Amino acid sequence: MLQKKTKYAIKALLTLAKEYKEQKPIQISKIAETEKIPRKFLEAILLELRNQGIVGSRMGATGGYYLSKHPEEIMLSTIIRSTGGPIALLPCVSLNFYESCAECVNEETCGLRDVVLEVREASIKILSKTSLADIIKRENKLIKKFKV
Amino acid sequence: MLQKKTKYAIKALLTLAKEYKEQKPIQISKIAETEKIPRKFLEAILLELRNQGIVGSRMGATGGYYLSKHPEEIMLSTIIRSTGGPIALLPCVSLNFYESCAECVNEETCGLRDVVLEVREASIKILSKTSLADIIKRENKLIKKFKV
């Protein structure tokens, strides 16, 4: 399961994406309000996303956060990883959060690992081709669909 | 990520599967030892698996646990669900652990949910066609592969 932190991050980034215009900052408080995210928590999350290079910021009055890339270039897999959420089901198949299993005699011949690897591939295939822009597109399609 | 509990469950069930013979019980302590799982914790896990109908048990001397079905019929998805591990990335797309998102105005038109649904489908497709027997088969294949 994704952490709340990750979900908040995605929602916040979607807000930035919807009003995307290069370097145009939006304030934390505005995002927190529209997305119903605890203000201070969001502050911490955006700071982290900034350190990861996903968003940029401007300090001072009229400051705020903005996407550092076009919404088409920011992938869901990147966001999940940047906010600490491993995608894999077991640490032994995680690229970014790898850890070997204490009990495993031989990782290479572990049948469970083999399956879990497949699951990871399938998940990453979807998550790494889906951008913020894609999510917004999907949203619009769904709205149309349910209006009819 | 799968919980340790789930991983222990899978390992324990694989042990039972490898020595499978209808209704032939194996003791907790033996499984705990070969799989390096804390004895008492495993006890609790097996009890749960029993209440879920995945294993059967016999009390008293010479008692123990045994698979209630053939290893080919026990699927990874079932084990994960039975030990409390949701497969979906968000509760709003989980079949067995469903919960709506507090902030979501309309679930049906949520773009993120739409993507996460796809990921779930892909994962379940693999996990629900993989049985204990399949995992063992994979293991044997891998052993052969790495021997050469």
Next chain:
DNA sequence: CAAATATACTATTAAATTAGTAGGAATTAA
């Protein structure tokens, strides 16, 4: 039947992770 050996069950504790808060420093625009 008694002793030994299992699981069944309930309750509790410990550890780890995740979520959220507090408060002041630094920066910028007006």
Next chain:
DNA sequence: TTAATTCCTACTAATTTAATAGTATATTTG
């Protein structure tokens, strides 16, 4: 210079997960 904003560090609270303790109940075997 003031107001508005992000930056940063350190905490605290809440929740979840992992593990343990101890007793009750059932079963086999001598």
